[in-house]
Amino acid sequence: MAKSTGRWSIGRLLGTAVLVALIAITLLSFYWLTTFPDVAALKTANPHSTALMDARSAQAKAAGEPSVRHWTWVPLSRVSPHLQRAVIAAEDAQFFSHEGFDWEGVREAAIKNLEAGKVVHGGSTITQQLAKNLYLSSERSLLRKAQEALITRSLEHHLSKRRILELYLNVAEWGRGVYGAEAAAQHHFHKSALELTEEEAATLAAILPSPRRYDPLRITRHVAARQRTILRNMDKVRTRVSTSSP
Template sequence: MRDWKKIILWSVIAVFAFLAGDVSRYFFYPDVAGLAKNRPGKTAFMEYREDTWKAKGIRRKISTSWVPLLQVSPYLIKAVIIAEDDKFWSHEGFDFDAMQKALEKDIKKKKFKAGGSTISQQLAKNLYLTPAKNPVRKIKEAILTWRIERQLSKKRIMELYLNVAEWGDGLFGVGTAARKYYGKSAGALGAREAATLAA
């Protein structure tokens, strides 16, 4: 009986040690600072989308394009902030009020669906993580968000987010979305088009 208890104890310790190691590496990797000047390559979400299609036997490639922030319609930037993160310019990566409300909903529904994520958190997830909703992934996301906010300007964070976010099935970046849905550049979007795209 004691042997089984020891086995269980060491198994639990091993699991926690593995999780701690897996999570702690995000304090150093990947190279977030490099994003200040360099565009990201294929993101984790892009790879996830391609893997999903492949698993379903769908032969398709993602569509992506890059648009500098100065060439994005100010209507779209404002619409995204209103829809996703109205405290974006003032917070340091986390909106604790929104997180508390999301947590209260999770507790009431007895499900972990998370929510209340800021644009910075969504950027961290899109770049490096997966859509999986679990506490371990949220911890990784928090570490990456903290690093992103420390090493990148708000304008750069917004530029990155607009260009790596998925705006439809396999459509990554506002440039791709604007062309697909409205046949125009991201800079030519009007207020109504921007609001619809950001909704």
């Protein structure tokens, strides 16, 4: 009888654990459904702010500093093709061929990180970076990564590649309080985004991983080396930028 009671107790515990897990999954699914962003609206509407911008404003307020935001939205046609190619070459060379995730890029980044003994390459695509920039906090957790993956797939499903690129180039951080290609071009080179030269475009792409560190613009040895690499790789994406569907 004791053995039977013990089995019954274990079965009851397992049943309770399964029930709790199902309830947790149901609540999590409900939370995601009710808080999931309306990505489809981005087909025709531009965002009024982003999670990153809001976070920067909160950080400035907490530090007792003024919150400054230089941001001018421009259509992709008003962004130099040089900058479009430079950003793709620097951030996501397979942008036009993947569906939101570049698994080969992730593998290569992991190898480089192992060789360096630290994280030096992230492997995130432009679409993933856009998802984080628009909607997510800087928190690092499995939940946030899951949210990022779902939003990335939604962006790729609802939007064209050119629209994703347009959004990214308009919300990317390019300095302290500097957001988007137009503000970046004005801030760093005192000209419009459409007027950027190849070298200037490659420089802006080179500082993207750490834009606040290089503001005001400083061409360090690292930035110069990265700029040269980007310039060499820009021709590989020339045709894809010019012929991709609207």
